[in-house]
Amino acid sequence: MMEKTNSASSLIRTKSVETILKSPVSSAEAAESSGGLSRKSSRRLAAASPGRSSSGNGNKTHIRKSRSAQMKFELDDLGSGAALSRASSASLGFSFSFTGFTMPPDEIADTKPFSDDDIAEDLEAGISKKKLQTEPTLPIYLKFTDVTYKVVLKGMTSTVEKDILNGITGSVSPGEVLALMGPSGSGKTTLLSLLGGRVRESTYGGSITYNDQSYSKSLKSRIGFVTQDDVLFPHLTVKETLTYAARLRLPRTLTKEEKDQRASDIIYELGLERCRDTMIGGSFVRGVSGGERKRVCIGNEIIVNPSLLFLDEPTSGLDSTIALRILETLHGIAEAGKTVITTIHQPSSRLFLKFDKLILLGKGSLLYFGKAAEAMVYFSSVGCSPLIAMNPAEFMLDLANGNVTDISVPSELEDRVQTENSEDEIKNGKMDPAVVHEYLVEAYETRVAENEKRKIRSPVPIDEEIKSKVCSAKREWGASWLEQYSILFWRGLKERKHDYFSWLRITQVLATATILGLLWWQSGSDDPQKLQDQAGLLFFISVFWGFFPVFTAVFTFPQERAMLSKERAVDMYRLSAYFVARTTSDLPLDLILPVLFLLVVYFMAGLRTTVGSFFLTVVTVFLCIIAAQGLGLAIGATLMDLKRATTLASVTVMTFMLAGGYFVKDVPTFISWLRYLSFNYHTYKLLLKVQYEHITHSINGVSIDKGYKEVGVLATMVVGYRLLAYLSLRRMKLHPGA
Ligand SMILES: Nc1ncnc2c1ncn2[C@@H]1O[C@H](COP(=O)(O)OP(=O)(O)OP(=O)(O)O)[C@@H](O)[C@H]1O
Structure with missing residues (x-):
């Protein structure tokens, strides 16, 4: 009897959410309206939400909290269109030469380094003092459609094919930070590697383009890739690590002094001054801290001023303040017109707000692609909302895992559960994660996917001449053979x-x-x-x-x-x-x-x-x-x-x-x-x-x-x-x- 009442009340709750969102808000539509629509729908949501009623019970209070969290996202989103315009302005008038890394003097004056003493203050105040990587680079629009990837697992007696990615579609533009989120094993690293050109083209399906051109080796010099367990020489100091990287990777048109200066600038920009002469360290040598190490890894890649920066879990294992600091850095990089793609495991709410776009993966399938700030609205539109105050990332990871505890679900999903779950599961009020996963994949495909694909198919808004630069660049070594030998020898x-x-x-x-x-x-x-x-x-x-x-x-x-x-x-x-x-x-x-x-x-x-x-x-x-x-x-x-x-x-x-x-x-x-x-x-x-x-x-x-x-x-x-x-x-x- 009790069970019946519970399930009935949950049905009513779900129905009410569905009524509020009669016409599902696709992230694509929301994107088109630059936040205006989402604000409207948010108001509609807020007005109709049972949480608005003053006579709320416990559940209603939870819903109210989650609605206000959504409100916050949507309001933030009003300003998030700025990322693209910032990027476009950074993209305009690029002189695609790597002949100099000089920043205008006023930019240098503006650029404030990280300082451990004032960082907390800055974060509290929500101020980003830094401006990173302000040099112009070739803007690169990355698009990927229906990307699939499978591996062949050879056993003793049989060979099995395992699908790792099932038709992932998305895009990211200069000036944006795209986060790949999903539970462990959902395929984030695989997708990142595919997008970063680290997997042979013949092994995956679908299309991945850079300014509408497919991957070519000349892109290598425009890509920075920070791996999850990035390797560094443990006995070199921070300064030595970055200086050698600068000497080897920066173009030969720069003098040794200019390259060294570039390494010093990166140290300054990434707030590594305090540990510039500290050894990196490793298993047997005590060295820099985890956060500093990550920043050195990022520095190693941004030193060449890449157009595309890929990072695999740059914040894992770090406390939220340091993680936020790294995300701030990535934002600074994106603001200068670079395209940033990062995988992230479980970001805090503050971190989550730093992303422009989000891809949510579950078991290799796409559960969401769109603006990060609109993700909650989208999930509400398909009937899934948190019932208690929840970090949005945590909510989405729960969904991606098929765990709907403390999450309201639509009646359609409940009906499916009734037919597909075993009697025991129904009695326990549990839902089969596979059914939830299937529902979310279908919901995305039917409501959003086609629209996104249509948008991705339209050509990127840049000149043909600039587009062609992506593939035309010749491979150039940063130093002559003898210089390389001498640098590597020392x-x-x-x-x-x-x-x-x-x-x-x-x-x-x-x-x-x-x-x-x-x-x-x-x-x-x-x-x-x-x-x-x-x-x-x-x-x-x-x-x-x-x-x-x-x-x-x-x-x-x-x-x-x-x-x-x-x-x-x-x-x-x-x-x-x-x-x-x-x-x-x-x-x-x-x-x-x-x-x-x-x-x-x-x-x-x-x-x-x-x-x-x-x-x-x-x-x-x-x-x-x-x-x-x-x-x-x-x-x-x-x-x-x-x-x-x-x-x-x-x-x-x-x-x-x-x-x-x-x-x-x-x-x-x-x-x-x-x-x-x-x-x-x-x-x-x-x-x-x-x-x-x-x-x-x-x-x-x-x-x-x-x-x-x-x-x-x-x-x-x-x-x-x-x-x-x-x-x-x-x-x-x-x-x-x-
Ligand atoms: N070459 C391979 N052979 C067999 N399985 C693979 C291979 N590459 C990836 N996988 C499997 O594909 C799935 C996705 O792996 P991937 O490393 O992309 O996940 P992830 O989302 O990055 O996980 P994590 O957050 O734990 O790093 C995993 O189940 C992994 O075991």
């Missing part, structure tokens, strides 16, 4: 200086050297037994300096993969410049450590005391190290997976060591070729030659030759393995799923 040195001067590594090498020196203390070579012993020491040296470099080099590319993908995706540098810089920036340490090692071992063990032989021993060990490193780099770059790479490396190193000519003399002919692949074997032979060429022609069955062949083979390994590593990197996919 960046690599800075990032890894801690490894270089790691006392642990130095102690490891010196301790091993001392133990060897003590064990072979002043070992002579004047009788065969002593010679035999010394040969053992020389073989150990070839193994020691063949073993460690392989294992340190194996980590190089798998560990830098994320950074490399990210930087290569935006054409920050040539792969060859990176590769040469990365492999040569380790050389100084590679030379210092063996010299230290040999200084200890050589003289303690009483090896041949001539300057020439010491020098040749150092050169031989050095050759062995860089050949072994080459092998490690090749294995790492080919497999790009640390577990598999270290397993393969250990098997290879072990095989090379055994085939090195010391342990087994009488190797069967069918396997004896293996020794020629072993850098241990060639190093060992060279070390024997340097020490004993004046005494004997063969030791332990290993002949002492001229040594040219060994040097030749080691040099071939140095280059050959690196070439293999380079080619493997070239094949590397820049984006997973691409």
Whole structure:
């Protein structure tokens, strides 16, 4: 009996909402009327709302609250048309050159940085003091129609296709911030990646256009993409991070000083001055805070003044004040005529108000696209309204999840539930989330979708000449090959200086050297037994300096993969410049450590005391190290997976060591070729030659030759393995799923 009464009252409530909104207000219509209609409908709503009645019961009070929340949105909306006009004015008269990033002096004077002390005050007052990214850029209108995306999941026995996105349509113009909202797993990141050109065109359906043109590689320089777990070098400071990015990414028409100045401006604009000299930090190094880190990531992208800025959850994990601050920053960027698209998980009401447009996704389907400020009106129009005061984002996420607790639903949906829900569910008053989802998808498709698509089909309001610029730009590197090499070399040195001067590594090498020196203390070579012993020491040296470099080099590319993908995706540098810089920036340490090692071992063990032989021993060990490193780099770059790479490396190193000519003399002919692949074997032979060429022609069955062949083979390994590593990197996919 009670249940019946409840459901009856809810039906009456729903019906009343439907009566109020007899003709559903589509977001498209509302958009056309620039807020006028929504204000009207809002008044109508407010007047007819049961919440207006002074004799309200509990429920009515809730409804009244939610209505007043709607009112607030609609009133805010009156001013929100400004975004586009701001953008249009910013778009007018653009000089599309990147030759200068100078702002008019009065703009600079106007530009106020973030300051931790006054931010709270500003936020309270609702004042945005900042003006970011005021340089003109090419305005880009992004439109997407019926975007679909599916993945093929290969199981042990069968292959299943999974729909990730089902016909998503939307658009965003310069000057606007579009938020992609939806529950976890609803497809926000996938949609963002598709829109950002990070997924191959052949893998998705529908159309995505930039100023009515499809994606082209030349767009890369106009797009900034901040990923969810963006990678930064932990040992670089904020200033270094942004300066290197500026030097590599800004056009060559700017001088180094101008690029550095640009990095300083970004630091100032993003309020990072207090931490400019703080290391970024990571799992093992304490660094900047989460909010500062996010801002550095954003800075890294806006430094090139992109026309389109994509951000994946820029506010996740941050408190609401910092999140608001980041949103303010994005608004500043949009105000300068850029197009900003961001995914957002669960924004606070204040954050929600900052978005111009909103896409609400649920299980990969579109539940709403339109002005963020009109979203509540739209959901009211389809009969869904909060029954208690609720953050609009929370309300919409509940709906997208199919959870209608504290939400009024239309009778149509209730009827469907009656027919589709099980008896138990009906008794519990629960609704099947799938039914709610289906209703919302259908409601959007029947009431709004067609109208939106029609609007999107009309051409963008800019000159043909400007449109064509989107695709015509040639790919230009920010620096010459040599400059890229030099910047990457120094960046690599800075990032890894801690490894270089790691006392642990130095102690490891010196301790091993001392133990060897003590064990072979002043070992002579004047009788065969002593010679035999010394040969053992020389073989150990070839193994020691063949073993460690392989294992340190194996980590190089798998560990830098994320950074490399990210930087290569935006054409920050040539792969060859990176590769040469990365492999040569380790050389100084590679030379210092063996010299230290040999200084200890050589003289303690009483090896041949001539300057020439010491020098040749150092050169031989050095050759062995860089050949072994080459092998490690090749294995790492080919497999790009640390577990598999270290397993393969250990098997290879072990095989090379055994085939090195010391342990087994009488190797069967069918396997004896293996020794020629072993850098241990060639190093060992060279070390024997340097020490004993004046005494004997063969030791332990290993002949002492001229040594040219060994040097030749080691040099071939140095280059050959690196070439293999380079080619493997070239094949590397820049984006997973691409
Ligand atoms: N390559 C893929 N293979 C299998 N499933 C995938 C793939 N890419 C995406 N998905 C699935 O598609 C759905 C949407 O993923 P996506 O990362 O876009 O969601 P999201 O809305 O961004 O989630 P979150 O808010 O948790 O980041 C998820 O269920 C995810 O598991």
